Amino acid sequence: MRRASRTRGIIALAGLAVTALAVSACSVGSIGGGDEEGVTIRLTNFNTEDAVEYSNLLIEGFEAENPGITVELDTIPSGSEGDNVIKTRLSSGDMTEVFAYNSGSLLQAIRPDDFLVPLDDEEWLSHISDSYLPAVSTDAGVYGAPSGGTTPGGVIYNKRIYEELGLEVPTSWDEFRANNQAILDSGVAAPVQQTFGDSWTAQLILLADFANIAAEDPDWAADYTANKVGYADEPALSSWKNAQQVYDDGFLSADYASALYDDGVRAVAEGTAVHYPMLAGVIGAVEQNYPDKIDDIGMFAMPAQDPENTRLTLFLPGGFFIPKSAEGAKLEAAKKFVAYTQSEAGCQALIDAGDTGPFANDRCAVPDDVPDAIKELQAYVDAGDTGPGLEFVSPLKGPNLPQLAVEVGSGIRDAKSGAELYDQDVAKQAQQLGLEGW
The missing domain is CATH 3.40.190.10 (Periplasmic binding protein-like II)
Known part of the structure; x- marks a missing residue:
């Protein structure tokens, strides 16, 4: 298993706006267990090596569990260029069915109440750290699922x-x-x-x-x-x-x-x-x-x-989000995909892509072979003794x-x-x- 050097956290230090692994995908297929056929969803992620590897692992595992759905990956540049792509697609109603983006104040800048689907009723929310949820929420609801470790x-x-x-x-x-x-x-x-x-x-x-x-x-x-x-x-x-x-x-x-x-x-x-x-x-x-x-x-x-x-x-990871332009069978498929990212299998994809945590999802266990320092940090998370950066x-x-x-x-x-x-x-x-x- 490849171990990431966690350089994304170091790169983010200069601005201290941590950009986590992001994902993008397009897919076709029926929703697993449903009657729909030929559903195609798209997933957008940044074009960094870690993000692309993570995305492909998620897609492979998800499609194996949902043979009626195909997911295609669409990558965008990181930084301000990718930020502009996200904002343009949202405002034009042409956003992919699932996309990865920043959490925290940068998320608020894209007006989640206007453009994103609330995910308050999703089962996986019960596994997400209380420290993370405010970074992907407004007073109107929760909009995102963590797309990486903290x-x-x-x-x-x-x-x-x-x-x-x-x-x-x-x-x-x-x-x-x-x-x-x-x-x-x-x-x-x-x-x-x-x-x-x-x-x-x-x-x-x-x-x-x-x-x-x-x-x-x-x-x-x-x-x-x-x-x-x-x-x-x-x-x-x-x-x-x-x-x-x-x-x-x-x-x-x-x-x-x-x-x-x-x-x-x-x-x-x-x-x-x-x-x-x-x-x-x-x-x-x-x-x-x-x-x-x-x-x-x-x-x-x-x-x-x-x-x-x-x-x-x-310093929290970004998240996976669903735009309001996703409707019908595509919306249901997108919700299934986001749910998969927060499952035990989705956690394993994140770990296989090199993330060692600590994690904002209690289904994601810190691997046994990580340095002891990571385990020391996870102990704070497990005890609830954490808080988000300002x-x-x-x-x-x-x-x-x-x-x-x-x-x-x-x-x-x-x-x-x-x-x-x-x-x-x-x-x-x-x-x-x-x-x-x-």
Whole structure:
């Protein structure tokens, strides 16, 4: 079985809008067990290698179980070009019967209530994580099924050094600070690796803390979108304080200002640094580039101020959707296909295509042969101790976050100043989007 390097999660880091595996298909056939004949449905997915492999595996398995239905794959480019194709087809009523697209705020931009078929009555919904459903829903209903595994954000750590120093995985920020101090005092490695040479990586210490903010204040994202709260106020200000504190405490690696993402992967793998705030894509990168070190790698949720609020922040997969232009036998066939993607067989197709989870569908079991770090992350999912990244519950993300995160994380400005400037950055974006309350 091919193991994916999870590069899609890493590529998404620059914009931190995780685009999951997507699918597209066209088919002909009768609906399994029904009287219809010659039904053709089409499935649209992105043209990446992983997405195409996943799509073909789904089609092969689905057609075997539903010999009366043929599914044909139609691929589109990823990024803005593919985004425009989806929007154009939806508005013209020419969308394929099933298509893969983004979840979260990007989904809201295509007006799901106007263009998509609600799936609230589907049996497979009972198997989908509560953390995922808001990213494919509106007040009017649920519109999508997960089209891949999640990409957690948190802290990658070197388990070998933890064991040597007798450290425990922290569940609060104070415990994390204490661990960093113990590492610093030992002199064995840098406590925290940062890679500000790739400025997008500086965001993770902030963004991976969002599930903790939401645990403390469940209405924070809605209030943020409505301009009632901001990052310059608690509880969100604590994320910026964390970034400042790591610098002020002297915990950063000596090369933090110039190091790149690949340097961070190498540092935590080889043990020259112990912690790296990052997405779980590091696990796949270590497995690929430093396979003899993979057993040394673990990952935990960004610790909250209060351990009762510590949650694993998940950057969620996209979804499979059905347009309202699908009708009659085609609609029924499309629903069958989406249901198949969420079945145990559909989960196996996802795993065979290289996804290792954690998964938003409880029918998808993490394979036994994945790195232990993935199993550590799945434990958060199984316990319900997760929450979506902010971008999946709010359309607001200012373009200057990476640079401001670098400045606060480097001691150039303090946490309060950085958060205030970011709130101003977000206000400009909200006004451009025409959001109420701004």
